[in-house]
Amino acid sequence: MSRSIAQSSLKRLLLSWLLGPLLGLLAVASVGAFYIARTSATDAYDRALLDPMQALSQHIETVNNQPILKMSPESLHSLFTDAYDSLYYQLATDNGHIFAGSLRLPVPPRLSTKPLFYNAIVNGRNVRVAALRIQLDDSPNYVVIQIAETLTKRDHNLYEILAIMIAPALLMVLAAVILVWFGINRGLTPLQKLQADIAARSLRDLRPVPENHAPEEVRPVIVSLNTLLNKLAAAIDGQQRFLANAAHQLRTPLAGLQTQVEVALRSDMSDDLRATFKQLLVATQRAAHLANQLLTLARAEPGALHLMSMQHLDLANLIEDVIGQWLGRANTKHIDLGFEIASAKLWGDPLLVGELIANLIDNAIRYTREGGYVTIRCYQDTGAVLEVEDNGIGIPESQREKVLERFYRVDGSPGNGCGLGLAIVQEIAKLHEAELVITTPEHGRGTRIIVHFPQQTA
Ligand SMILES: Nc1ncnc2c1ncn2[C@@H]1O[C@H](COP(=O)(O)OP(=O)(O)O)[C@@H](O)[C@H]1O
Ligand SMILES: [Mg+2]
16 A cells, blocks of 8 residues: 555646546536436427427317317328427327327326326337327317327437537546646656756765755755755764774874884894884784775765865876886886876866875786886876776786775785775775776786776866
8 A cells, every 4th residue: 555655656646636526526417417408308399299289189170079180181291290300199089099190109097188298119219299188179078189209309409418518528627637737747847857956966965955946845855855965964074084083093103103113123133023023014014004095085985075175187297296106116026117198187186186096006016026017108088097007917807896895805916905995096086077997908918997087177
C-alpha cells in the first residue's frame, strides 16, 4: 500500500480523484436527463395523437343502431400517413366489437372520457397507443377509438435531447482533464528545474538550494533539505578540521623524533644497536610521510573548497620549480628523468597541483627499476594536460581503479608507501574537475598517467 502511494504520480492521483467523481456526476446527470427527455418527448407526441382521434370521431355515424365509420379511403390515408412512423387505428363498440380499422388491440376496461395513453406491441413492434371512449351524438351508445403509432419519431427526439444535454457535459469533463493535466505539468516545472539543479551538483557543492523559485507547497521540503545540507557541511568541515589538526599535531613530534634518531646515529654504538636505530629512522620517516599525506588529503577533500586559493597557473612553471628536487633521487637510482614542457594554463590551487605533480613523479621514480626512464610532459590541449610516464613495473589493468582508493597498495609493491599518493592525486584532480586516466605507454611497458584539466574559464 505504502509502496503504491510512494510510486503513484501526482498527476495520476489528481486525475483519478477528479475523473472518478466527474464521471459519477455525469452518469447521474445522464440518467436524470434521460427521464426528463423521455417524459417531455412522450407528452408532446401523445398530444399529437389526439388530432386524428378527433377527426375519426366526427365521422362515426349510427346506422340500424350500429356505429359505422363514414370516411373516404383517401381521407383515411392522409390522416394516417406519417413521414417517420406507421399509424394504425381501430374503432370498437363498448362491448369490444371492432367495426373499423386495421388494429386488433384489446379494448382497455374502465375507460373514462379522458384519453388514455399506454405502450403496447403491434406486429412485433413497440407502439404507443391512445385510447378514448366517446358517446355518439345521436345514440346512447359508446365507441372506443384506439390509435397506435410506432416510436421512430419519439426515439429520435429522445436521442437528440440526450445528445444536447450530455455532449456539453462530456466536453467539460474532457476539458477539465486536459486543463488539470497541463496545469499539473506547468505546476511541476519548477520542481523539475529544482531536480535538475540538485542532480547537476557535484559532491563538493553543499550550498543551500534556492527556495524562492519553488512552489510554496514544496518550500518546507527545501527548507528541511537545506538544514540537512548545512548539518552535513558542518559535519564534513569538523571531520576535516580534526584530520588536519591531528596530522599537523603529529608532524612536529615526528620531526623532533627524526632529528633525535639522526643525532643518536652519529654517536658510537654497537652494530646491533645501530641497526635498530636505522630501522627506527625508517619507521619515523614513514610516519612523518604519512602525517604529511594525511594533511594534504584533508586539504584536498570535498568541503575544503574554502581553503583553496584558486589562481591562474601554468603547469610548465610548477614543474620547472621542482625539477631540481627530483634530479637527485633519479640519479641515485640511475633513472633517466626527462622533461617535455610546454606552456599549459589552468585555474587551480598552486599548492594542491604541486602535490599532485609531486605524488605522480614520486610514484614513477619509486616503481621504476634502476636504469629505467621517467618522462614528465605538459602541454595545452583543450585544457592543460599533464603526463607522467615511466617504464617501470606498471599497474595491472585490474588494479587501476583500486590503486586510487585510500591506503590501497598493489600486493608486493616495493618501498614503504602508505597507499595515499594516488588517492590524493584523484581528490586534487576532482577538485579541479580534471580527468585522471591511468594507461600503459605506447611501447607497452610501465605506467602512463594523464591528468586532463578543463578548459580555463575563470
Ligand atoms: N608509476 C607507477 N608504476 C607502478 N605502480 C604504481 C605506480 N604508481 C602507483 N603504483 C601502484 O599503485 C599503488 C598506490 O599508489 P599510491 O597511492 O601512490 O601509494 P603508495 O605509493 O604509497 O604505495 C602503489 O602501491 C603501486 O603499487
Ligand atoms: Mg605513492
